[in-house]
Amino acid sequence: MKIYTFEAAPNPRRLKLFLGYKGVDIETETINIRDGEQFSDSFKAINPDCTVPALQLDDGTVITNVIAACLYLESLYPEKPLLGLTPLEQAKIVSWDHSIFTEGFTAVAEMLRNGSEAFKGRALPGAVALEQIPGLVDRGQIRLQAFFNKLDTHLADREFIVGNAISLADIDLYAVCDFAKWVKQSIPEDCRHLQSWYQRMVKELGEK
Ligand SMILES: N[C@@H](CCC(=O)N[C@@H](CS)C(=O)NCC(=O)O)C(=O)O
Structure with missing residues (x-):
């Protein structure tokens, strides 16, 4: 198994945090997306979407979405579970994770990719030049604030997003909070529950 990755980028970081929490080490190969290596013919043959991370299995199968890679790896490495132990927990974690990606992650990405010179002509990741x-910068900021408020309310009476234990949803929310710093945004001061959850995650993940 091998992971094609670029460690500084936020989606690869989600997978790295997941594996780091479990203490699992998998061979990696860096695809430097700052230098455009994701568009090389050799990487296109591995992942035609031209995105990282990509998990390549020993039989050549390639999994190109973090959530799917985590689902696969969870079944190989079930210790320190991050995707729930009951069908209901699993459904709740995937549901939250999906919202965190579509509402939080994409809000930050919208601000970054539509506002920075570096992404001119590449407003979305991957093969299609856009x-x-x-106007999506301001819209992204509004979406991000609404997202932070929603998560703050959810975390008012719980330590983790689902149940009593850390899950992939917490890891991905943590990655969004750090990704927000790329566009000079951070958890609002009045989101106190989200603030204390973040400090809890720093300890859980052994980050600082
Ligand atoms: N849906 C993918 C998203 C992957 C993605 O967007 N990765 C970014 C890095 S964070 C990328 O490869 N960008 C390449 C580019 O900007 O061209 C996943 O869940 O892994």
Whole structure:
């Protein structure tokens, strides 16, 4: 098994945090997406979406979405579970994780990719070249604030997003909070529950 990755980027980080928590080490190969290596013919043959991370199995199968890679790896490495132990927990974790990606992650990405010179002509990740839409920067900021508020409310009376234990949903929310710093955003001061949850996660993940 091998992971094609670029460690500084936020989606690869989600997978790295997942594996780090479990203490699992998998061979990696860096695809430097700052230098455009994701568009090379050799990487396109591995992942035609031209995105990282990509998990390549020993039989050549490639899994190109973090949530699917985590689902696969969870079944290989079930210790320190991060995807729930009952069908209901699993459903809740995947549901939250999906919302965290579509509402939080994409809000930050919308701000970054439509506002930065570096992403001119590449407003979405991957193979399709798209022009920036500057109005999406402000919209992304509104979406991100609404997202932070929603998670703050959810965490008002619980330590983790689902049940009593850390899950992939917590890891991905943590990755969003750090990704937000790329666009000079952070957890609002008045989101006190989210703030204390973040400090809890720093300890859980042994980050600092
Ligand atoms: N849906 C993918 C998203 C992967 C993705 O967007 N990765 C970014 C790095 S964070 C990428 O490869 N960007 C390449 C580019 O900007 O061209 C997943 O869940 O892993």
